[in-house]
Amino acid sequence: MKTAWKPELLAPAGNLEKLKVAISYGADAVYLGGQKFGLRAAADNFTYEELAEGVQFAHERGRQVYVVLNSFLHDKDLNDLPEFLTFLDSLKVDALIVSDLGVVETCLNYSQIPVHLSTQASCLNVEAAKFWKKMGVKRLIVGRELSIKEAGMLKRATELEVEMFIHGSMCMAYSGNCVISNYTQGRDSNRGGCAHSCRFEYSIDFKNEWQEVEKRKAYFMSSKDLMGVSLLEEFFKEGIDSVKVEGRMKGPLYAGTISKVYREALDYYAEHGNLYSQNILEWESELKKLAHRDYTTASLVTPAGTDSIFSEREGTKDLEAQAAAVVTEVVKDQHIIVEIKKAFEIGDVIEYVPFSGATKAWKVAEMATLGNQKIERTKPSTLVKLPYVSGIEALNIVRRKS
Amino acid sequence: MQINTYVRNHKEIELCRENRVMEVILAHKDFSRTGDLSDISELAQICQQFGIRTVFEWDIIMTENDFQKCAEKFKTFDLKNISAIRVQDPGALEYCLNHTELPIQLVLENGNHNLVGLKKWRGYVGERLERMVLSIELPEATLKEYIEALDVPVEILVLGPILLFYSPRKLLSVLGSDKEEIIASGSSEESPHKGFPLIENRHGTFMFHIKDQSLMEYLEDLSQINLAYGRVDLRQRNFRLLENVARLNAGDKNEITTIKNEYGTELTKGYFHVNKTDVLFPKLKNQRLLPRDDSFLGEVLDVSNKNYFAILMKKNAALTVGQKIKILSPQGKEIFLTVERVRNSLFEVQQSIESGYLALLDFHSGVLPKSLVFKAE
Numbered sequence: 097m098k099t100a101w102k103p104e105l106l107a108p109a110g111n112l113e114k115l116k117v118a119i120s121y122g123a124d125a126v127y128l129g130g131q132k133f134g135l136r137a138a139a140d141n142f143t144y145e146e147l148a149e150g151v152q153f154a155h156e157r158g159r160q161v162y163v164v165l166n167s168f169l170h171d172k173d174l175n176d177l178p179e180f181l182t183f184l185d186s187l188k189v190d191a192l193i194v195s196d197l198g199v200v201e202t203c204l205n206y207s208q209i210p211v212h213l214s215t216q217a218s219c220l221n222v223e224a225a226k227f228w229k230k231m232g233v234k235r236l237i238v239g240r241e242l243s244i245k246e247a248g249m250l251k252r253a254t255e256l257e258v259e260m261f262i263h264g265s266m267c268m269a270y271s272g273n274c275v276i277s278n279y280t281q282g283r284d285s286n287r288g289g290c291a292h293s294c295r296f297e298y299s300i301d302f303k304n305e306w307q308e309v310e311k312r313k314a315y316f317m318s319s320k321d322l323m324g325v326s327l328l329e330e331f332f333k334e335g336i337d338s339v340k341v342e343g344r345m346k347g348p349l350y351a352g353t354i355s356k357v358y359r360e361a362l363d364y365y366a367e368h369g370n371l372y373s374q375n376i377l378e379w380e381s382e383l384k385k386l387a388h389r390d391y392t393t394a395s396l397v398t399p400a401g402t403d404s405i406f407s408e409r410e411g412t413k414d415l416e417a418q419a420a421a422v423v424t425e426v427v428k429d430q431h432i433i434v435e436i437k438k439a440f441e442i443g444d445v446i447e448y449v450p451f452s453g454a455t456k457a458w459k460v461a462e463m464a465t466l467g468n469q470k471i472e473r474t475k476p477s478t479l480v481k482l483p484y485v486s487g488i489e490a491l492n493i494v495r496r497k498s
Numbered sequence: 499m500q501i502n503t504y505v506r507n508h509k510e511i512e513l514c515r516e517n518r519v520m521e522v523i524l525a526h527k528d529f530s531r532t533g534d535l536s537d538i539s540e541l542a543q544i545c546q547q548f549g550i551r552t553v554f555e556w557d558i559i560m561t562e563n564d565f566q567k568c569a570e571k572f573k574t575f576d577l578k579n580i581s582a583i584r585v586q587d588p589g590a591l592e593y594c595l596n597h598t599e600l601p602i603q604l605v606l607e608n609g610n611h612n613l614v615g616l617k618k619w620r621g622y623v624g625e626r627l628e629r630m631v632l633s634i635e636l637p638e639a640t641l642k643e644y645i646e647a648l649d650v651p652v653e654i655l656v657l658g659p660i661l662l663f664y665s666p667r668k669l670l671s672v673l674g675s676d677k678e679e680i681i682a683s684g685s686s687e688e689s690p691h692k693g694f695p696l697i698e699n700r701h702g703t704f705m706f707h708i709k710d711q712s713l714m715e716y717l718e719d720l721s722q723i724n725l726a727y728g729r730v731d732l733r734q735r736n737f738r739l740l741e742n743v744a745r746l747n748a749g750d751k752n753e754i755t756t757i758k759n760e761y762g763t764e765l766t767k768g769y770f771h772v773n774k775t776d777v778l779f780p781k782l783k784n785q786r787l788l789p790r791d792d793s794f795l796g797e798v799l800d801v802s803n804k805n806y807f808a809i810l811m812k813k814n815a816a817l818t819v820g821q822k823i824k825i826l827s828p829q830g831k832e833i834f835l836t837v838e839r840v841r842n843s844l845f846e847v848q849q850s851i852e853s854g855y856l857a858l859l860d861f862h863s864g865v866l867p868k869s870l871v872f873k874a875e
């Protein structure tokens with residue numbers, strides 16, 4: 097059965113390039129951070145100028161931009177917020193993502209922009225949702241501990257918009273309820289200083305029934321990554337307004353791939369009213385080509401169990417495809433210019449990922465510097481000329497097949 | 499300043515009475531994060547007889563399904579000997595405002611580091627708000643300011659474990675234990691700190707700091723800034739230390755040494771004097787990426803030695819022959835140039851290059867990939 101309505105696809109935009117890539121690959125909306133007030137102190141984030149350019153790029157294409165202000169701000173941090181809000185108002189930003197009640201209040205007092213409650217506020221039940229509605233928020237980004245069915249209950253009870261994470265890394269703790277970094281690194285995890293202590297190996301001492309200490313080594317606090325593409329039907333049925341992908345710190349390959357895969361899946365379900373297992377396998381296969389920590393559906397159906405723990409060291413897996421480059425410029429029938437992210441060489445098989453449709457692979461037979469000097473191997477952070485490939489566009493991502 | 503504490507049995511209530519600790523917290527296993535009481539009515543009745551106030555703690559965070567179970571269970575409780583209820587989840591707050599008439603103690607220990615927000619909470623709960631329980635990450639000066647600004651009694655933890663992490667997932671039982679409550683300690687490969695206390699129970703997994711919070715040296719200061727309640731949590735320690743804390747609070751400073759010696763784990767004053775948990779942030783940030791103004795033209799993406807460097811022009815920018823530019827290298831070196839020749843990616847000489855395209859300028863020593871290009875005037 098066809099549906100006219102479909103959830104919004106909300107993608108991360110860690111910088112201007114990723115914003116353009118995500119939107120070009122089909123995201124309905126992107127979320128991004130300014131230089132302050134968000135939870136990614138080490139990310140590129142957006143300058144005022146880049147914000148203006150990003151909003152213009154999105155709005156020209158009918159897409160939305162949400163700005164994260166989801167730190168638990170201290171008094172002194174709040175002092176600078178009204179000026180930033182005035183600027184965001186002037187850009188006609190589409191929403192602000194906020195977790196702290198003082199920030200909600202400040203946003204409502206100093207701007208006209210709708211406020212979305214951040215997942216950092218861990219809003220997980222109908223009564224809490226009613227509270228936040230009274231505080232003036234227009235959308236709930238519910239905690240990742242909630243099932244899709246429960247999220248639907250919150251929506252029906254409050255008539256607020258509801259947004260849920262569908263993909264990406266997850267906190268093991270209730271969001272906003274972890275201060276390990278504050279006490280072990282002197283960095284406020286809820287103001288952007290999270291040191292990801294949960295991703296390390298721990299030595300655990302248990303006392304057995306004879307009071308003897310037994311030791312175990314384990315990555316016991318590290319969560320697998322969320323992947324909910326197989327559950328899209330549930331998101332549609334419960335009327336979840338927005339499905340969100342985590343990952344502002346990840347690269348253009350990630351921004352492009354997740355936007356393309358979820359765009360195709362959402363459109364397919366809206367068109368056909370079902371998802372065949374073969375489709376799901378194909379989409380999951382594409383998502384598995386991205387760096388990840390094994391996938392789980394976490395609590396989207398039932399509360400996350402012990403199989404949601406990622407008990408391995410990070411970055412130890414070989415990937416089927418790796419980010420190679422982003423297309424910077426296309427001169428039709430002559431050449432394409434790509435910015436190299438990861439090296440490849442003559443004889444490697446690379447593929448470009450079009451904004452929609454199937455990837456196109458080819459064996460690299462020749463390549464040159466911008467100055468037309470032939471090269472055998474590319475170097476990261478350089479521009480390289482490749483022969484023109486029909487259909488390729490600026491901002492397409494290029495992958496190296498391993 | 500008054501002391502309050504958690505009690506779990508008759509003996510502990512007796513000790514409270516003997517030491518004039520006139521408010522106790524009852525932590526039920528279904529409602530309190532690390533609570534272990536199956537029944538609160540008997541203890542509440544004893545407290546009532548002794549004239550001790552009782553606070554029912556409902557501080558777990560709940561998904562909708564869990565919330566409905568809690569609400570059903572809550573309806574079965576006899577609350578006649580309960581003096582107040584303390585909540586953290588806004589859902590529990592809403593429920594208690596609408597379904598009970600008990601005074602509310604609102605736990606705002608997680609975040610809530612600004613007065614704008616605290617005043618909003620204060621105004622929302624209104625007359626039912628009996629107390630605000632604030633974060634131990636607030637330094638003394640800030641705490642003083644808040645106490646003066648909020649016309650409601652304030653409480654903070656003055657002695658007890660510091661909760662670092664609260665997950666609904668069961669993270670320890672997978673390692674081999676089948677007990678209902680698992681107690682362990684963990685040491686991270688990343689941190690020099692060793693032996694973080696860990697608890698797994700029906701509500702999930704909790705990790706605590708290796709040192710407990712202690713403001714024992716500062717009880718007098720806290721009294722002077724009108725802190726109404728100092729909470730003491732001895733559930734993982736020797737409960738008899740409550741006597742020493744009570745005597746210290748009455749003015750006997752000799753008790754500080756006894757408490758420290760007998761406490762059983764290291765103590766910290768945490769952020770009581772200063773909270774600088776944001777000072778490292780500038781170091782996390784690449785200085786090259788700090789705000790750029792209207793003069794920003796683009797970024798150098800490629801450099802060919804003795805040949806050219808290529809700038810990807812940003813939106814709404816153009817580069818023209820004769821223009822003066824400043825180039826900021828990743829190392830922070832500034833280079834000033836006048837554009838004498840500009841070419842496109844086909845190496846065709848142009849008068850100007852528009853936004854979104856590559857502009858090739860003649861090679862200049864010191865210009866590196868990732869350099870930023872600005873108008874120089």
